[in-house]
Amino acid sequence: MRKSVQNLKVIANLRLNDDHHLLQLHAPDQLENIIPGQFANIHVDQSQSIFLRRPFSIHAVDYESNIISILIKEVGDGTRSLAHSPVDSYLNVIFPLGNGFSIPSAKEKVLLVGGGCGVAPLLHLAQVLNRHKEHDINILLGSRSRTDLVELDQYAIYGKVFTTTEDGSFGEKGFVTDHSIFSTQLGSFSRIYCCGPEPMMKAVASKAKASSVWCEVSLENTMACGFGVCLCCVTETIQGHKCVCTDGPVFNINQLKWQI
């Protein structure tokens, strides 16, 4: 789908826990072919301190009802304002932006690893991977505690779900990279997709690299425009500085100059 600026109607705003909200946004025009990992850059109502749009992964797409879902964690004034958007209000959204994850065409065993709010694009990815029924989809989600793990039932529709919590309140105790799936099954995956805080992605990338497993990560650098003209969101790659917004946000770990 070509990128455009649209006013999307908030048709639902579900509070998932203390600081996570799920917004369902209805598009006036038919949605088509949004790639998992692409993002939306959302305008926050005029305020002195919030000057720029806020980028969010597209969390899920419903083509029949023309709805995109956005998972928002309140971290500052911009996300707080958007998270409390009233139902029936409109948000000005530029989407879909960025490249998205690579989707395998033949049967593969894949692992999706998400941490914190980085889980957002993985639901859409699991949805799309699940269209090809033969894929063996494994989803590992990590958080601080049970209450931060949201929508586990949704992920379970599309694959086997594994969890870690730092306080041990749910699933295995520790960080996602401490999960036993890495010691028992790592070599059996043909692909790992990862999104979350950078230290976590580097830890996952390091394990993938050590076992020569193909791995894509989704980066989240601060950006002003979201469509490749401000050149503010660059990351260092083997081909020099690349924009996270247009050359990414998804990169194969072999493209990045991460010390892993």
Next chain:
Amino acid sequence: MADLSTVIHNIKLKNPVLTASGTFGYGIEFDDFFDVNLLGGFIVKGTTIHPRQGNLYPRMAETSSGMLNAVGLQNAGAQYFANEIYPKLTKYETNILVNVSGSTIDEYIACAEIINELDRIAGIELNISCPNVKEGGMAFGTSCPSAAAVVSAVRRVYNKTMIVKLSPNVTDIAEISRATEGAGADSLSLINTILGMAINAETRKPVLSTITGGLSGPAVKPIALRMVWQVAQAVKIPIIGLGGIMNATDAIEFFLAGASAIQVGTANFIDPLASVKIIDGIDNYLNRHKISAISDLIGCLHM
């Protein structure tokens, strides 16, 4: 519909709205959003003779009513522009200008010579005001002798319209504007970004990798407006005003201060359609005030 046409030296603009260098890519990035030919013209990304990787991330900090950037002229170099990008731009019918920068006078000359060969490029905007490079850039634009030296050197090799983009980081903008006019500038554009800084109180570190960066957005508009007005009193060549223009009312204020055309910059990041909305808004303003042509508004501040 009012007559929106305006003239910058030899360049006829069908309307007075240009987009600012570094905020509009090569135009192509906006093809999905609107017909770029609706603009009076656009100014492509700052170009240097040698490819530049730019500064390290983080390069941007959001501020109250604005943003700081420290991109540092990332570009693939003038030859790459001429060979790979320029052929993609010849599809546009509107005016295309190239922002030219350098670390030394020789680099400015070499870059301008390459751009001089490109038929569809209507002119250059000589960038003597980039605050985010270690050498050259703003250093040329903050003293009268060095500004005059680079402008007169490029003047000898560049035959078409040469706009000089001025830095606001000076004590006396009128003095610099007169020096550049005297050295052969055909037009002046102002302002480039204002040197600023952001600190993260929690980490006690600077936000930008370069520590300082250039401030843009509505926060700088009053300063830009004041400088355009001062320069309009000081020189005879046409002025292109920019700095925090978000809507048509902002643009009108710049015309009243003495600008013959304006550039939309940071607003492109927030609303990619800002520039076309501003063209429509200027037309509405002129109709509402029963002014038949934009030229009747330029410099007509009621005192």
